[in-house]
Amino acid sequence: MTGPLRIGVLGCAGIAVRRMLPAFAADPGIEIAAVASRDAAKARAVAERFGCRPVHGYDALLEQDDVQAVYVPLPAALHAEWTEAALRTGRPVLAEKPLSTDHRRTAELLQLADARGLVLMENVMFVHHRRHRAVQRLVADGAIGEPRAFHAAFTIPPLPDGDIRYDPDLGGGALADVGIYPLRAALHFLGPGLHVTGARLTRGAGRRVETSGAALLSTPGTATAQITFGMEHAYRSAYELWGSEGSITVDRAFTPPADHVPVIGLHRDGKSEEIRLAPHDQVAATVAAFAAAVRSGTLPDPGATLRQAELLDEIDRFAAPGETDGNG
Template identity: 85%
Template sequence: MTGPVRVGVIGCAGIAVRRMLPAFAASPDIEIAAVASRDPAKARQVAERFGCRPVHGYGELLELDDIQAVYVPLPAALHAQWTEAALNTGRHVLAEKPLSADRHRTGELLELAGARRLVLMENVMFVHHHRHRAVQRLADDGAIGELRAFHAAFTIPPLPDGDIRYDPELGGGALADVGIYPLRAALHFLGPELDVIGARLVQGAGRQVETSGAALLSAPGPVTAQITFGMEHAYRSSYELWGSEGSITVDRAFTPPADHVPVIGLHRGGKTEEIRLEPHDQVAATVAAFAAAVRTGTLPDACDTLRQAELLDAIRRSAAHGKPIGTG
């Protein structure tokens, strides 16, 4: 495939307008072809800003014949429906997280994409930031000895009462929204053989969804992982790897601004070393990875996406039953 990838955007969600559409517009490998909304005025407003075609209705966008890929930033409960619809029309898809509400549906979508030789990427952006590769190299090189434990947290302050993340019908809840980050970080560093030992989900006063939670996971050997998440908390975005001889700490781990100077804390021998890296735009890096996959016809490895869905399901079941849940 030559030339930029022509992308259609299904929905005018905040993340699309604030982060992804500007990144698409700045990328030499992407051309924004159209933006769809159920509100024609909103579609016109966003399309005018980004110099593309406004479309009234999501299905109507998929009827256009000049779109090669689709970005799906809709509420979580709608991701699977419109991802499947886009795949069935032969479009590559970049979809917001989570890809679907359960592991079986996620597996079906990944199988459909693979069968049709289409790129299906879940938009977990932090894994494309170069800081985490640097952390992995330190751990692999024995900087903290043998790994013993992994802790990660992502919590955010309370949202406005009408926010869709408080709406169970739209797939709301802390686990799917902010819990994915520390869980994916554990998966990223510890590998797919994680298992859920126990979990708790807490429903805030007056809410219909869980607003906080935690989970304990095991990895092969002596390693345990603990994740904490919530959306009615003081802000925290961090992870820590503890080893037999030291530890590595990372703050502002999951959603750093493009101009943020990444810092890795290396603690060993009673001393702390701050390793500073060049700023890195993880949104632009994600867009570049998606465009490269589409242009080269290289299908992304879907193992982490599927394993993440399985672990999310296991956390829900463990919290509901109050006991360890297998994911095999």
């Protein structure tokens, strides 16, 4: 491929307008070809802002000859349908998380992409931040001994009542929206051998989806993971990794702004050390990783996406129907 990668955007969701489209526009290796919406006026407004072509309707965008790759920021319940449609036109896809609302459907999409030699990447951005690779290196170098326990939390304040994340028909709910972050972090550090041993999902008053939850997972060895998530809480975004000889703490773990100075807390031998790193823009890093994968035709560790989807379903199964109701 020569020249910039020309991306078409299926939808004008908030994450697309606030984060991804600015990152696409800032990357010299990418050009925004077109933005589609079912609302023609919305497509025009967004396209004018980012200097690209507006398209009325998602099917119409997939008919554009100059679109080389597709970004899917639609509601979760629509991810699978339009990701498959884009793949079947022969285009690589960057899709918002979760890739689908069922692990079997996720497997089908990954298999379709593989069969057609196309990159399919789920937009879990924090894994592209350098800080987490630095933590992995510390663990690999024995800084905390053998990993024993991982605790992670991602919680956010209440959303406006009409937010799509409160709508079960659109794939809403805390598990797939915010729970995916601590779960993916547990996979990132403890590996795909994790299995769910317990889970709880609860609904806030008057809600039709779960608004909070927690899960306990374990590896075949001695390590355990505890994750907490919710979307009607005080803000929390952090993880701790405890080993046989020390521990590592990370705050502002999952959605740090681009100018945030990342800090890793290393605690051992009765002493604590702060390891400060240079700021890193994980949105720009994600966009660059997708473009590089498209150009090379390879995507690192697609298995993590499938294992994550399987574990999301495991958590949902462990939280029996009678347990999903809170005080509402």
